[in-house]
Structure formats: structure tokens, C-alpha cells
Amino acid sequence: MRLLVIFALTATLVGAAVPFDYAPLDRRQSPTTTSTLSVGSTVTDTTSSTPSSTATGGPGKAGLAWANENSVDIRQFEVTGKVTWYYTWSPHALRNSGWGSSRNGNTKLEFVPMLWGNRSLTDDLSTIEDVIRSNRTSGGVKxxxxxxxxxQPGQSNFSPSVGVQLWLDHLLPLASKYPGLRLGTPAVSSGPQGKAWLQSFFQECAGRCNVDFVAMHWYGINPDAFIAHLWDYHYTFSNFTASKTLWVTEWACHNFVSNEQCSQSDVNAFLNQTQNFMDETEWVERYAWFGAMRNLQGVNPENxxxxxxxxxxxxxxxYVDASPDQSLRSGTIGLGEARLSYLIALHIIFSGLGFIVLGLPW
Structure with a gap:
């Protein structure tokens, strides 16, 4: 865009008039999860595994694992109503100030904060409380x-005993302070070490942790193995939580074991089968596909x-269940839509001297 700057009088401009924010909030490193192409100890008996449709199925389950901050318009994903929530691997909701905030700061999606690890507990807990008190997300923080x-060594990386102590010292008091606030378990990877960690966590909790739901991740290329893994977690952990439900907060058609990866058609079929299963299964409460970002950080880009x-x-x-001809534009210009012509007028008073910046279309 050409900029024509007209100064009323010659003056020295100091500081930035418009804040730009392109940095994603993602605190998550490149995935190191072990793919479960063959599930070692999963429950594979499907005699009673016919998904049951209840009021918890379908609408309300789909979410976004969001690492774009305000650099991408999140509202294009909420037009159909299929997606209802998002998280950012952090305690930070999408901001109400800065570049792009006029779009994302007004999202209707429910924000779910995460206490990622023990690196900055005081600041992160303070931020979570700020978000809860400000009630600036749709419907508040639930x-x-x-x-x-x-x-995982590359992630929050601590033992179950440390996790239990952190939980009892920080997360449980948070839920006590804000009645009705629900707590999800540490989200483990889909390898055997993930399940073992979570089993030890619940064993050491000894009924003290008051967990509401189990959060989990899964990566692989076999949709049947994914479904078997969910059944295994359901049977293994449901009695340890208040709601007896699962949140799948990361999953994708990606192979971390070998170079065999999904084609685009494979990904489409994988998403279709696994998403339909979760939509129709009452004990899967929510899910978020790993793919709502421009750079997938080492995960197969077809996702x-x-x-x-x-x-x-x-x-x-x-993913959002849009019809082929349905427009998903929110009516505003996104950061990735610079190809559109537009006009910006800005009048700044600087030490009593004004200037006007006019943006003219290409």
C-alpha cells in the first residue's frame, strides 16, 4: 500500500502510532509425541463401542488450538457455529488491543486458559485470574x-509427584476460589509413557485432586488406532474424574515413528472418521485439531x-462443517488480506502539530 504523508508543519515523529503484533502466543515446542500406529495396551473390544448420541454430541465440541495471536482472523472459524472454544497453550486470551484486536478481541469463542508448566507459575496464575475476573471472553472462563x-523432555517435563504437588498448590486452590471452574488433567502424549505418567498422577493424587476431565493428545495415521486409544483412556481413567469425559486437545494425521505420512486425501478421510466418532460419542466432551496455524511446527502440513x-x-x-458455497468472511479485513484495496485515515495531534496519513489502494 502506498502511503502519502501530509504534515501540517515539519515535525519530528517519535514512537510508533499503531502497534503491530505478529508474534504467535504458542509456547509449545515442536511436537515430540510418539505416534501410536499400533496401540500396545488399548482396549480393542468394540462389542459395546457403538457411539451414543446425546445432548453432548456434535455442536459445542470442536475447538481451536490457536498459536496465531491476532495475526489471523479467528472469526472465520466461528461463522458456522461448529467451533465454540479455543486455547493458546498459555493463560493468554486473544487481546483487546494491538494490531488485529478489533477482530479477535471480539471473538465469540469461549477461551480456555492453560497452565503450561512450572516455568512462570506466579505470572501465569495471575494472568489466568485476570482473565477470569475480567470476564472478557464469551461467557467467561469455565x-x-x-x-x-x-x-516429555521437550515440553513441561516433570514427574507425576511434582505434577500432583503443583496441582494441589496452585490449580486446586484456583478452582476453590472460583466456584464452578473446571480443571482438566495434564495433557499427556499418546505414547505408553503418557498413559503411565497419568496413571501415576492419579495414584499419587489419592482422591485429593478433584479432576473434572482428562485431557490428552494423539498423533498417528490410523483412525481406528485413534478410536481404540480413546476407548482405552475412557475405560482406564473415567472413574477418576467428575464428568467421566475426555478432551482431545491435540490430534492430527501425522507419523512421528517413520517417514510414512498422510496425503491430503488421507488427512481428509482421517479427520472425517475421527471427528464424526467424537461428535457422536457422549464421553468425548471437546476436541481441538492440531492445524489451526500457518506453520505446523514439524507436523505434516497437510493437516x-x-x-x-x-x-x-x-x-x-x-472441520467447521461449512457448506461448499458458504462465505466464512466475518466482514472485516484480516491481516492476511492485504491484497484488498482499502482506505485508512489517521489524524494525530503531536505537540499541537497535526499530520494526516492516508493509505491509498494499490
């Missing part, structure tokens, strides 16, 4: 996610729900 892959400009793509439309 749940908080526990730590991110604590069994992306948007293109490199941040615009929702065909897989994203599938």
Missing part, C-alpha cells in the same frame, strides 16, 4: 487446562486448517 505433556496467508482452506471448511 475451565482451565493443566500442564502440557509433562512426561493445516488454513493457508500460508491465514485464510481458512478446504480442510478448515471441513
Amino acid at each position: 475451565a482451565v487446562l493443566g500442564f502440557n505433556e509433562p512426561e 493445516a486448517l488454513m493457508d500460508s496467508q491465514g485464510d481458512i482452506n478446504s480442510l478448515g471448511r471441513q
